[in-house]
Amino acid sequence: MSTDEFRAKALAWLQQNAKPFDENSQGSSATLEESKAFQKGLWEAGLAGITWPKEYGGQGLGTAEQLAFNEVAADFRMPVGPFVIGLGMPAPTLLEFGTEEQKKRYIPPMLRGDEIWSQLFSEPSGGSDVASLQTSAVRVEDGWLINGQKVWTSGAQFSDYGAVLVRTDPTRPKHQGLTMFIVDLHHPGVTVRPLVVATGDAPFNEVFFDDVHVPEDAVIGEVNNGWAVAVAMLRYERVTIGTGVRARANPLGYDALVELVRARGLDGDPTVRRVLAQVAARESAMRSYSAVLHQEAKAGLPIGARGSAAKLAGAVFPLWVSDLVQEIFGEELALQTPDMLPLARSILAAPGGATAGGSNEIQRNIIAERVLGLPKDAGVDKNVPFNQLKLSK
Numbered sequence: 001m002s003t004d005e006f007r008a009k010a011l012a013w014l015q016q017n018a019k020p021f022d023e024n025s026q027g028s029s030a031t032l033e034e035s036k037a038f039q040k041g042l043w044e045a046g047l048a049g050i051t052w053p054k055e056y057g058g059q060g061l062g063t064a065e066q067l068a069f070n071e072v073a074a075d076f077r078m079p080v081g082p083f084v085i086g087l088g089m090p091a092p093t094l095l096e097f098g099t100e101e102q103k104k105r106y107i108p109p110m111l112r113g114d115e116i117w118s119q120l121f122s123e124p125s126g127g128s129d130v131a132s133l134q135t136s137a138v139r140v141e142d143g144w145l146i147n148g149q150k151v152w153t154s155g156a157q158f159s160d161y162g163a164v165l166v167r168t169d170p171t172r173p174k175h176q177g178l179t180m181f182i183v184d185l186h187h188p189g190v191t192v193r194p195l196v197v198a199t200g201d202a203p204f205n206e207v208f209f210d211d212v213h214v215p216e217d218a219v220i221g222e223v224n225n226g227w228a229v230a231v232a233m234l235r236y237e238r239v240t241i242g243t244g245v246r247a248r249a250n251p252l253g254y255d256a257l258v259e260l261v262r263a264r265g266l267d268g269d270p271t272v273r274r275v276l277a278q279v280a281a282r283e284s285a286m287r288s289y290s291a292v293l294h295q296e297a298k299a300g301l302p303i304g305a306r307g308s309a310a311k312l313a314g315a316v317f318p319l320w321v322s323d324l325v326q327e328i329f330g331e332e333l334a335l336q337t338p339d340m341l342p343l344a345r346s347i348l349a350a351p352g353g354a355t356a357g358g359s360n361e362i363q364r365n366i367i368a369e370r371v372l373g374l375p376k377d378a379g380v381d382k383n384v385p386f387n388q389l390k391l392s393k
Contacts, residue, residue, distance in 0.1 A: 007068040013045045018076040030079030032158050038079050039113030049111045057108035063294045085155050086110050086117030090163040093233040097221040119233060120150040120164040120207060128362045131174045131227065135209060137166040137181065143215040146183065149208050156192045156205040159185050165230050168223060170387040177386060178226035182218040198348045235307050237357045251346040252321045254280045260339060266328065275324050286313050305370035312363040318350035
């Protein structure tokens, strides 16, 4: 099947099974069961796991097919939000570090929409310094017991499993003695509490672990070498955030802004036209960079820290556009009319992207040190055993 044939196939399926953005369905949301059914339909149609190996439920196709799907999918409302974390972060990490048994057990159910995953890294006292985490796992006769707390966990409220990074040897420096585990989030020792943000939604959660047992075969990678697994997962996270399907109806995107400007008769204003041209140029640059990263990843070339550039661009873009649209529409944004409300909510949500997946400052440090080769921070605690560090509780 050629790329054009694959694109036509994807378009035909989406036209039959998904709502286009030009329908008056702004703000509508699917139930969890509807999302699962949609994900299963994608997989059955050969449109899920497009570039992943066939032996784990993928399609075994190339980057060209993935980009073709992204292009046509941008015009449709796809209720796949519950699966973005699992398929974008834990799944590729399992493909890289997991055992054969783990890959065969967990990857196909994710692709089919049967199981939902989260990643559990951030902690209340850690901030962007992930390696300072204090959640611990202690070895017992039949596995490990996890105790501690995670925070800002997206989708934990409906997840079945999670990839959790914990400390297994506090006598080692903070970047050592860490282990990544697969944890069953239905375990009776797991408590999930939602966190409400400025928009009134609760997309994040705090998660508590009280004597949560995990078996020995739940380790992803190697015991006490979890930082290497975490770095890979963070890399996948940044690539996912920076290069995912970008809906053309994003209220802060070019297409939606053009419609809003035309509806208000502002399309003849040269200043407004100049702003829209800048938005279009940035969107085009981001799409091109996304295509490059996808192609290199499929070719086996290491993306490495350049994924942080994609993530940073994706986080800065809505903040930048938010400032521009406030200058264009001014007090109208506060009126909460049907056409302005999505834009206002997007502006409120925009700052979240500057911290999710690692703050913009962290991304700039990574780019400076690992892409540009600038000197690293001194890291005075790099070789100090974790149990000798002074940490806030």
